[in-house]
Amino acid sequence: MRQPRPGAASVAAIVVVLMTARVAAGPERVAVTLIPHTGSPVVITAELAATPRARQQGLMWRRELAAGTGMLFDFGAPQPVAMWMQETYVALDMLFIADDGRIVDIRADRRPLSTTLEESASAVRYVLEINAGEAARGGLRPGDTASLRALP
Template sequence: MRGLSAALAAAVLFAGAVVSITACAAPGNAQRALPTAAITIATQKGPVKLTVELAETWRQQQAGLMWRKTMAPDAGMLFDFNPPQQVSFWMKNTILPLDMIFIRADGTISSIAANTTPMSETPVPAAEPVRAVLEINAGRAAALGIQPDDRVRGAMFGNARD
């Protein structure tokens, strides 16, 4: 009987997870705005200040910027993967073209995937394990002079005051 109860509980949890994930898949189901934080990226052109939404939970990260129609030029979404890990993103159900900035634990930028294709299911992997990924409007990284090895400053990286 205990085995049957465990199996039933597992089935209910699985069904709930499927409903949660597919709820994000429908047009018009954009995730509500998340808590925000200020970050600064030290570039060769000078400091770049952004206000980013923090995607910290699994569910927030799964929904990401899906179905969002607009994003301010000085905004973005920062995905926290502490501890650092190998990650891969896709653009499924993401209407906005984005630049994906992969960030090491010390806040330095590992790599940038520029101008990702909206709605694409092609994986966009990090080149190495990363602490975070910053998504901003496509073309902004180049326009702002953001490059690999630039440093992101913020509370997440423990260097907000550096």
């Protein structure tokens, strides 16, 4: 016996359930290990912003960012990038990272709500945003490296 095809209401209900499950799972996270020339590695648990929409929103409207956490913007391929702090209420350090994991630039203590563009000095694949001061406390500087690992 042939089963009837689901109606539009059934399909819509399935889509809502799937979307709710994805939202409940939360954003994809990665462990970013920052390795300074001197000192101990710094591990950051970062939300991954790999889609245009996620990169556009970034950390906007966040009022706090827990220590040891951040957001990793993945642009998919090396390219010049520009970041800003519009609607971001937390002071941040921005680490511009090349495709090979080399930190090419650090913009420390970026002022909340600023619309000043922070442009990469060269093509980068990633930008890691962390709490202001964390890069200095970790002894990080351009030339240090970052390694990425997906988290479950």
